[in-house]
Amino acid sequence: MSDLQLIFIGSSGLIVLITFSILFVVYYKQKQAEQKVAIQELKAEMQRQLLESSLEVQEVERRRIAKDLHDEVGAMLSMTKMSFNQLIKKLNTSAELTEQGKTTKEFLEESISQVRRISRELVPSTLEDFGLISAIDEFIQKIHIASGVLFIFNHEGIEDTQRFDKKIELTIYRIAQELVNNALKHAEAQEITLKLSAQARKLLFIFTDNGKGFDLEAVKKDPKSGLGLRNIESRLSVVNGTFTFKTSIGQGTHTKIEIPLPKNES
Amino acid sequence: MNGLMVFSTVSEVSILIPVAIILLRRKYLSTELRILAAYVVVTLIRNIFGVTSDILYFIEPGRNFHTLFYYNWHSIIGFYIIAFLYFSLIHHKYWKIFIIVAACIFTFFSILEIPSGSITDIRTAFFNNYTYTASSLLVLVIVLAYFYQLLQDLKVENITKFPYFWVSVGLLFYFGGNLFVNLFLIKAAKTTTQMSWGIINSALSILFHLTIFLAFWYSKSLNKTQQDE
Known part of the structure; x- marks a missing residue:
């Protein structure tokens, strides 16, 4: 085997190593790009799930507020209206007081109606x-x-x-x-x-x-x-x-x- | 002084390229790059003896200067520095164990060199019998393990600007090429002369020094990468 042949074989070995290095860089960049896409998809999915959870929480909270409004505030207002009706019967003595009572009753009815509306709109x-x-x-x-x-x-x-x-x-x-x-x-x-x-x-x-x-x-x-x-x-x-x-x-x-x-x- | 000798001297002088960049980038060197700088310093010392010998040979042709002793020791010390470098870079437990085992195996081969006098006699005329091949083989495995780690982690934003990538490429070329020459050419082809080995080794040395230069050149980007992490 001549020196020239040996150098040729040696160079071929070197070319193999250079090719390996280039292929490594190409493969690395390809894998890196794939990883970036996967991370972006994962982030988007996480964001979507977070949003979904926050919307679910929002709906649950709306339901709770609607229930409280309807069952607590609404019931309390209805009771106040009934009690006020009893009271107004005893205020027949003065025309001025009767008028004031009517207005207050209207306010109460309006409040009950608003609470029901808000409660319905919430859920x-x-x-x-x-x-x-x-x-x-x-x-x-x-x-x-x-x-x-x-x-x-x-x-x-x-x-x-x-x-x-x-x-x-x-x-x-x-x-x-x-x-x-x-x-x-x-x-x-x-x-x-x-x-x-x-x-x-x-x-x-x-x-x-x-x-x-x-x-x-x-x-x-x-x-x-x-x-x-x-x-x-x-x-x-x-x-x-x-x-x-x-x-x-x-x-x-x-x-x-x-x-x-x-x-x-x- | 023939063409081969000039080429060989040029390859030895080419160590000044990484030395220059080390001096320029000394503020940005990480621990690992400092370890690599130690390898460059050891190589510089070896090459000072080599180049001095070449010059003296040019002045006084025919006189025999003994430099193989330094080359033999360089191959031993160089391996330990590289092993230490990759011990710092590789974080997988089993590969770290492998590096320790490899260093032990290499120590065993180094001890085997003692009877020949290649590392004990300053005037030796013999190359190490085992350490060149053993170090090439072990460094190749370690470097390939590091490449595998890089692929697994995918943490490096721009691989072509990553210093340790260039160090690994250089080591792959240098030790891979030398292993190829040692194992398959010189041992197999009895007719091989000193000339073919010298040309290949010198070419590989220049290439290796250039990749080390790139490693230190990109040391700034390494600092950025570490900050990003």
């Missing part, structure tokens, strides 16, 4: 008992009576009694509440359209209003103003939902929400 019992369609229907009817705003609710292809996953029902109901409140409070809308439809493996919810609209980019930049949109986004992330929001000044708003349905519901 959508219709949603739990009769489902999403009935709950939205009840909600918009109440708003219509109170504000005079015209509502069009279309749920073609979904029966009144059809039920979906509890989390999905609550998400859509709370988002509908948020959007309707925004449309009344900020947009001064006169007509609101809600459309709910079940497509292949997904639930589609479209909300439009004829309010004054707003500058979406400006609202997104303002951390205080964009809170409602971020709430919607957070709620949707729990059920893997997505949404698109379109608006401009004087053009009202258009919100499209898509939520994938679990296999057994699609």
Whole structure:
């Protein structure tokens, strides 16, 4: 074996080692990229679970407050009203006192009615008992009576009694509440359209209003103003939902929400 | 002075590249890089004897200068320093035990060198019989274990700017190449001359010194990585 052959073989050995080093770097970077993706997925999942837990806690707390209001404050007010009725019978002597008594009674009745309303609004019992369609229907009817705003609710292809996953029902109901409140409070809308439809493996919810609209980019930049949109986004992330929001000044708003349905519901 | 000798001298002088960067980066050296710096210093001392011998040979051709003693001791001390370096870098318990066992095995091979006089006689004309091959083999296993650890941990943000990656690559080239030359070429091919071994060894030395240079060059990024962690 000549020196030249030996050097050639030696160089080949060196090339093998260099190749090993290059392959190591490539493989390392590949594994690192895979790890980054896995960590990001894990973080997103953790965030989703945290959000889900916080929403669950929120619902439990709402239920507790509603129960306390209804059972404790509501009952106490009813008892006060009954006691006051007894008292007012004995105040017949003075016309001035009778008038004052009537006014106080009206205040008491108003308070009882408000406590019941708040209690009902805190926990959508219709949603739990009769489902999403009935709950939205009840909600918009109440708003219509109170504000005079015209509502069009279309749920073609979904029966009144059809039920979906509890989390999905609550998400859509709370988002509908948020959007309707925004449309009344900020947009001064006169007509609101809600459309709910079940497509292949997904639930589609479209909300439009004829309010004054707003500058979406400006609202997104303002951390205080964009809170409602971020709430919607957070709620949707729990059920893997997505949404698109379109608006401009004087053009009202258009919100499209898509939520994938679990296999057994699609 | 022939071409091979010049190349060999250049490879020995090339240790000044890492020495220079050590001096420049001395403020940023971690404990492990200080251990590596100790290896560079030991190599520098060996090479001072080697280069001096080359110059003296150039002045007085035909006179025989004895430098093998320093090379033989360098291979022994160098192995312990590298083993200590990786003992600090590797955190897996079993691999740490392996390094201790490897050091013990190496000590046994070093003792075997005593009868030949290669490490006891300053005027020796013999290379160590076992320690070069043993150290190459053991260092390769340790370095591969460290590569495996890097892959398992995946903690290093940018591997190509990680000093210990370059140290390991250099050691892999140097000891892997030398092992290849020692085991498969010189031992197998009886016709091999000193020239082929000298060229390969010198080339590997230059490459090794360059990777050590890179290791110290990236010592700043190591500080950043440690802060991030």
